[in-house]
Amino acid sequence: xxxDVILFFATFLxxxxxxxxxxxxxxxxxxxRGWRSTLVGVGAAxxxxxxxxxxxxPALQNIPIGTLRFVVGALLLAFGVQWLRKAVLRASGYxxxxxxxxxxxxxxxxxxxxxxxxxxxxxWYSFTVAFKGVxxxxxxxxxxxxxxxxxxxxxxxxxxxxxxxxxxVIVAGVVVRGPLERVPExxxxxxxxxxxxxxxIFWGGEGAGVDWPGGDVAILGIIGFIGLVSxxxxxxLRRRRVALRPAEVGG
Amino acid sequence: MKYLRSFxxxxxxxxxxxxxxxxxxxAGALTLTWLLEHExxxxxxxxxxxxxxxxxxxxxSETQR
Numbered sequence: 657x658x659x660d661v662i663l664f665f666a667t668f669l670x671x672x673x674x675x676x677x678x679x680x681x682x683x684x685x686x687x688x689r690g691w692r693s694t695l696v697g698v699g700a701a702x703x704x705x706x707x708x709x710x711x712x713x714p715a716l717q718n719i720p721i722g723t724l725r726f727v728v729g730a731l732l733l734a735f736g737v738q739w740l741r742k743a744v745l746r747a748s749g750y751x752x753x754x755x756x757x758x759x760x761x762x763x764x765x766x767x768x769x770x771x772x773x774x775x776x777x778x779x780w781y782s783f784t785v786a787f788k789g790v791x792x793x794x795x796x797x798x799x800x801x802x803x804x805x806x807x808x809x810x811x812x813x814x815x816x817x818x819x820x821x822x823x824x825v826i827v828a829g830v831v832v833r834g835p836l837e838r839v840p841e842x843x844x845x846x847x848x849x850x851x852x853x854x855x856x857i858f859w860g861g862e863g864a865g866v867d868w869p870g871g872d873v874a875i876l877g878i879i880g881f882i883g884l885v886s887x888x889x890x891x892x893l894r895r896r897r898v899a900l901r902p903a904e905v906g907g
Numbered sequence: 908m909k910y911l912r913s914f915x916x917x918x919x920x921x922x923x924x925x926x927x928x929x930x931x932x933x934a935g936a937l938t939l940t941w942l943l944e945h946e947x948x949x950x951x952x953x954x955x956x957x958x959x960x961x962x963x964x965x966x967x968s969e970t971q972r
Contacts, residue, residue, distance in 0.1 A: 795921070
């Protein structure tokens, strides 16, 4: 039960963060060039993502659980540490923070300066940008849904968490009528990086034959340990950066 | 051929990312855990410690550039 809650929470957070980024792209193109072709692009990308999950999810569940956990754990570890590494560098100031307002302005400017691309009643620029934006952000969500869902045998729960996150973000986008710049995206990405890495350790370890002390509850200990290490790293790097370049950091 | 290369490149960037040494070190840590467990040694502690060390090494070397 508790591992179901963690699985739902982790998938919801990861999907929410990616949905916020996709929403920014879709909003920027839709506002400047019109909604019809943009929404067709969003719909087409969503269909591709659903097809990927529907095809890969059940297929993965046919693989023996030990092998599946080893492979999925390894993939999640590589993917999660990559995500966490960027989050630590952002938190310590070595990498610029992701700014949705800035991303929105950049996308909007690009959409404005792009020439006409109308053919057969469709604006193919809007279609392509919306399709690519939703597909690329969504593939990360599909990866998380498929790996989390298949490994725990809870594909339906993982899909529901991702869908719930997408609905919340879309509703918020409609209400705000702009990019969701107030969402603490960088903090969420940090949390998601910790969760992906921790699940990678847990499942990778189980696949390698590890018998975790405390069983499933060990995941909470791993999340706590990786969280503390990541926060300590971000803090140490930030201090070092301030010590090396005080004027620059001070503004 | 071009599309195949782009496809492979996409998945490489997607999973491995900027620093291939991180992925290689993680693969090494997983393999070592598997070997120890199959020799009858309880190695549950190895992966968390290895991941912490790999993460620290990777961000540290990135900030040295």
